[in-house]
Amino acid sequence: MKRIIPYFFILPLLLLIFLFYIIPAISTVYISATDMGRSLKGNFVGIKNFTRIFSVEDPVIGRVLLNTLVYLSGALIITIIGGLILAIATTTLTNRWGSFFRIIWFLPRATPPVVWAFLWIWAFDPSRYGLLNMIFNQIGLQGRSWLTLYPMAIVILANGILGIPYTMTILSAALSNIPLEILEAAKIDGASGWKTAVKIKIPLVWWPLSFLIIWYTLSFLTSFQYILMITGGGPFYASTPLALYTYNKAFQNMELGYGSALALVLIALSVVIILAFRKLLGVKREA
Amino acid sequence: MRKIVTVFLIFFLASFVLSSTGQKEELKKGSVSIKAWTIGPGPVPVLRARNLKTAGEELNAGGLNLKLDVTFSTQKFGPYRTSFSLAYNSNSFPDILSEDQDIIPEYAEAGMILPLDKYVKAGNWKSNFEDFLPGMWNAVTWKGKIYGIPIEAVVNCIYYRKDVLRKLGMSDSDIAKAFSPDSGEFTLTNLVKLAKKAKDAGLVEWGFTHRKGAGDYWFNSVMMFGGKFVDSATGNMIVDTKALKKDFAFHKMLVDEGLLPKDMASWDWKVIHEYFVDGKTLFWIGGHTGQWKEYQQKAYSIKYGKVTEEYLEKNVGIAPFPGIDGPVTPVKVHAYTLVSKTKNPDLAFKLISKASSPELLARLSITTFRGPTRKSIMKLKDFKDQNYLTKVMQIMKYAKAFPKHPSLGKYKNMLFEAMVGIETGKLTVEQAIKFMIAKAKSDIPGVIIR
Structure with a gap:
């Protein structure tokens, strides 16, 4: 009986994983081989949906893949570099001030997603009611159509900044665990703040840093809700990454078969990028 | 437990x-x-x-x-x-x-x-x-x-500001004649001329505004240029490149002439309606007759909040679209x-x-x-x-x-994307046509390119 009890507790979770992960995953593979549409009924079409993607029959695919790489790189750089700088900065301050700035920087993460998106929409609204245009008008400059001119930059900023708080928190914790004697020894040896950061602090937090890079790579590859709310992916696909394109195809055009094929390509792309990062970052399980 | x-x-x-x-x-x-x-x-x-x-x-x-x-x-x-x-x-x-x-x-x-x-x-x-x-x-x-x-x-239609036209020196009978579908004066060219005049005189910020997002307006404007969507013989969808070319060129011209905002597709709905109800736009071409009621129920106007029936009667008029083959009211x-x-x-x-x-x-x-x-x-x-x-x-x-076909939704989305490309200057008319052909061939089974 004692042996069975742990399984009894694990069972509900396994059931949930089976229901909400395994079954949808298998369904996605199946649906990708059909022409399923709004009626949720589909005919088997084999690999037609994949050939549509890889033969670039869909004229937008190339653009969307390029957007995905630009968006991923931009947002990842902001999140990781921003979070690292803030973590190093706040851990060099006294505990009280360090905590104070960390709380301030954590606010974006605590903001509900819709509110966060609306703040960005408001800031870059093309009309005179947009925050930036209000400032421009006050100083005698003409307002701009920000969301039309710089859509990709805006979605990169909105998503990248949102990643900073979490990165900062994890890295702050890791940095706080660096033995003080190592830092003091560096100081005695005359290492500058920059050298201490580059040669000692970053190598010592390499494992959590690598984890964050991989975590956010996956997150940016698959998330699109802020882009959907801020630019809608436009204008003319200028800010549409693969995840948003997949969503639009599946749920706006109701091309569930093609959408599922795109989702599988997205998963494959994520796996390739993650494996590449593991190799590049030297992430290995310690013996 | x-x-x-x-x-x-x-x-x-x-x-x-x-x-x-x-x-x-x-x-x-x-x-x-x-x-x-x-x-x-x-x-x-x-x-x-x-x-x-x-x-x-x-x-x-x-x-x-x-x-x-x-x-x-x-x-x-x-x-x-x-x-x-x-x-x-x-x-x-x-x-x-x-x-x-x-x-x-x-x-x-x-x-x-x-x-x-x-x-x-x-x-x-x-x-x-x-x-x-x-x-x-x-x-x-x-x-x-x-x-x-x-x-x-x-009933999709064009809304126009009578008060702005009066300020341009038109009498009420001039206005009635200009917007009478049966008069020879009711043409797209004349609407553009009026919009230019009003803009040059500083009476409005924009000559035209249309809706945001993919919606009926994009079909209305193709219909205005005599475009067809479905082939009656086969029941397949048509990409009518001749009409699309005219439609794209028209919107490009409006943007180039400063009569339509290049970022129109990203405007907030509230701002779109506020601009018309407060007379900052001469022609609101993205709507339908029901908005006459909406303007009385929602406080879009900064000056007046909710406007009255009398205000609308005095200052606003409705008309069909001046199509190239005669007036068109897409229903x-x-x-x-x-x-x-x-x-x-x-x-x-x-x-x-x-x-x-x-x-x-x-x-x-x-x-x-x-x-x-x-x-x-x-x-x-x-x-x-x-x-x-x-x-x-x-x-x-x-x-x-109004057109009807199982792939109409897909067509609407690609038409919207192409038009946004045109208006924001990301596509030329030729590029937009090429995009429409390639995307339609990819997304719509059996599509006919004309």
Whole structure:
């Protein structure tokens, strides 16, 4: 009986994983081989949906893949570099001030997603009611159509900044665990703040840093809700990454078969990028 | 722990038993449950639902025992349609669904809605059938079968500012002549000239504004240039490159001349309406006649908040689109349809038939300022008393059927993307045409390029 009890507790979770992960995953593979549409009924079409993607029959695919790489790189750089700088900065301050700035920087993460998106929409609204245009008008400059001119930059900023708080928190914790004697020894040896950061602090937090890079790579590859709310992916696909394109195809055009094929390509792309990062970052399980 | 589990189990079983008892009680009374969903912005779905309820009450007073469950939705059409697809496949489907004509072919092809021919063409319904305005039945017909009862006509039109035109030195009779569809002066070229004059005189910020997002306007403007969408011989969709070229060139010209904002597609709805209601835009070309009511119900104007009927009468006018082959009023029909899985099609039809009576449809038209679908509605005093609806009827003379095809939604999205590309300067006219051809070939089976 004692042996069975742990399984009894694990069972509900396994059931949930089976229901909400395994079954949808298998369904996605199946649906990708059909022409399923709004009626949720589909005919088997084999690999037609994949050939549509890889033969670039869909004229937008190339653009969307390029957007995905630009968006991923931009947002990842902001999140990781921003979070690292803030973590190093706040851990060099006294505990009280360090905590104070960390709380301030954590606010974006605590903001509900819709509110966060609306703040960005408001800031870059093309009309005179947009925050930036209000400032421009006050100083005698003409307002701009920000969301039309710089859509990709805006979605990169909105998503990248949102990643900073979490990165900062994890890295702050890791940095706080660096033995003080190592830092003091560096100081005695005359290492500058920059050298201490580059040669000692970053190598010592390499494992959590690598984890964050991989975590956010996956997150940016698959998330699109802020882009959907801020630019809608436009204008003319200028800010549409693969995840948003997949969503639009599946749920706006109701091309569930093609959408599922795109989702599988997205998963494959994520796996390739993650494996590449593991190799590049030297992430290995310690013996 | 054991106690908690026991209490939970008792609670669960008790609720199950009570709910089954309730169902049995209901069946004992012999009542029939009919579930209906309605959709639309603002008060529109409420009224579509209320008419069904009123009809249900009337049928019950006549001896039936209907238990009506009507849900109205103010969601956008996308989520509403996704909810329906899921409900249809999970057996929690409604019996009655209110929908726009453009989705009817898709639902009909998938067998999700019922053909109504045996009901609407029956002898006892003949007088009703013949009472509908020309084109109404065609709007809800797919491959020769009728799939809905038309309940209102979304009449797409151009709104213009009379006060701005007066400031340009035009008298009221000049304005009436300029916007009279039958006068030779009502042309697209003349509208552009007026917009330029008003802009150069500093009377408006923009000559034209249109809607944001993918919507009916994009079809209206293609129709204005004589574009076709569906090949009548094959039933396949058409990419009419000749009309599209003119349409794209027209929008590009408006942006280049500073008459239309290049970022129009990213404007907020509130700002779009505020600009028109406050007279900062001369022509609002992305709307339909129902907005006349909306402007009185929502405080879009910074100067006046909600505007009055008198204000609109004095300062605003409506007109059809000045098409290259004559005036065009694109009309889209909204209809009550029956879901194919309904267990009570006869009763459900009785209900939508009753809810489509001239009196109830008149109530819908008067409240929403959308166009009527039946001739007898126009004879009712309440309808005739509405001055604005008389104007709506005048522009409905130029009604042109809205396109219908299962791939219309995909076409609409690609057309919108191409137009955004044109307006934001990311595409030339030629590039936009190339995009439309390539995307249509990729997304729409059997598409014909003309």
